[in-house]
Amino acid sequence: MTNKFNIQSLIRPNVAKMKPYSSARDEFKHFDNEMIFLDANENPFETNVNRYPDPQQRQLKSILSKQKNIPIDQILLGNGSDEVLDLIFRAFCEPAKDNIITLPPTYGMYNVLANLSNIENREVLLNSDFQPDLDEILRTADARSKLLFICSPNNPTGNLIASEKILRLLQTFNGIIVIDEAYIDFANAQSWISKLKDFPNLIVTQTLSKAYGLAGIRLGICYASKEIISVLNKIKAPYNINKLTQQIAFQQLQDIRTVYGKINLIKADRERLLKALLQIEFIKKVYPTNANFILIKVDNAEKRYLQLLKNGIVVRNRSSQPLCENTLRITIGTTPENEKLITILKQLK
Numbered sequence: 001m002t003n004k005f006n007i008q009s010l011i012r013p014n015v016a017k018m019k020p021y022s023s024a025r026d027e028f029k030h031f032d033n034e035m036i037f038l039d040a041n042e043n044p045f046e047t048n049v050n051r052y053p054d055p056q057q058r059q060l061k062s063i064l065s066k067q068k069n070i071p072i073d074q075i076l077l078g079n080g081s082d083e084v085l086d087l088i089f090r091a092f093c094e095p096a097k098d099n100i101i102t103l104p105p106t107y108g109m110y111n112v113l114a115n116l117s118n119i120e121n122r123e124v125l126l127n128s129d130f131q132p133d134l135d136e137i138l139r140t141a142d143a144r145s146k147l148l149f150i151c152s153p154n155n156p157t158g159n160l161i162a163s164e165k166i167l168r169l170l171q172t173f174n175g176i177i178v179i180d181e182a183y184i185d186f187a188n189a190q191s192w193i194s195k196l197k198d199f200p201n202l203i204v205t206q207t208l209s210k211a212y213g214l215a216g217i218r219l220g221i222c223y224a225s226k227e228i229i230s231v232l233n234k235i236k237a238p239y240n241i242n243k244l245t246q247q248i249a250f251q252q253l254q255d256i257r258t259v260y261g262k263i264n265l266i267k268a269d270r271e272r273l274l275k276a277l278l279q280i281e282f283i284k285k286v287y288p289t290n291a292n293f294i295l296i297k298v299d300n301a302e303k304r305y306l307q308l309l310k311n312g313i314v315v316r317n318r319s320s321q322p323l324c325e326n327t328l329r330i331t332i333g334t335t336p337e338n339e340k341l342i343t344i345l346k347q348l349k
């Protein structure tokens with residue numbers, strides 16, 4: 001780790017100074033006791049959701065902490081990882097002054113959040129293997145480059161970013177590196193959360209939206225040093241994770257074998273689909289993937305997209321992204337859905 005790194009110097013001055021809002025449920029922490037709660041102006045009649053949810057989501061964090069082997073004070077939960085990303089921007093990026101670095105083609109939300117906060121987004125394209133150009137990244141960074149976003153496995157390309165490249169960036173970049181691991185459970189690779197001990201400038205985000213099958217409840221997870229987590233905790237909305245979300249997420253985490261069973265089915269189907277796609281004449285390239293989707297290059301993306309649509313199948317045309325001309329991104333569906341896709345692809349003229 002470069003000795004220049006200093007978390008305090010990266011936090012926005014107003015955030016460093018501010019005191020968090022203290023909610024009734026923050027002040028009184030002993031939930032389970034048979035107490036009479038007359039402190040939060042809630043309605044006393046029981047409906048399961050008449051009380052405010054736990055602002056610190058202790059039950060949920062404690063099961064995550066055990067499963068991931070990360071201390072509770074290094075975990076923050078968000079309303080989807082999109083909220084986590086938004087909190088990271090608001091904690092570290094001073095509007096109109098700071099900048100971030102992103103590596104297109106990649107997830108669009110980093111740029112949206114940068115625009116929203118009036119933060120310059122310095123884009124350094126991935127190379128033709130969709131790997132980062134380290135020299136160019138370090139040339140592009142300056143003292144106001146607060147965040148570098150690395151999506152691995154990357155969306156929309158599907159590949160992992162090489163671990164030696166990430167390691168090198170962790171050792172040399174003077175801001176915070178956010179590794180977005182939305183698809184890590186589909187990958188043949190370890191999560192970077194095991195490296196948090198070594199790198200105080202590392203933030204890892206994950207989500208229950210993809211592998212855990214819970215996109216509808218909106219639950220994103222952020223792992224980082226306890227200093228970074230305490231800054232994010234200070235600025236988050238007090239009740240950002242609603243009670244129903246906390247309950248459903250907890251139930252699913254308790255039944256982790258079912259989650260892994262489905263992940264394995266998707267991975268098996270992914271291999272079958274990869275092979276089948278290679279047989280289709282107008283598909284020029286099938287990119288390797290570590291995610292639950294496959295990027296393909298076709299002869300004419302717009303034409304093929306519309307043909308699939310006419311046959312009742314919606315895929316994503318990613319042609320507007322750099323290095324992704326004439327590409328379609330296809331999510332792995334159920335086995336019958338994937339078979340239907342292949343049948344239709346084979347019939348297209």
Ligand SMILES: *Cc1c(COP(=O)(O)O)cnc(C)c1O
Pocket residue numbers: 079080081082083107151155180182206207208209210215218219220
């Ligand atoms: C889908 C996706 C997310 C979404 O996260 P939510 O937890 O649903 O907000 C984050 N990052 C990437 C790269 C994604 O593809």
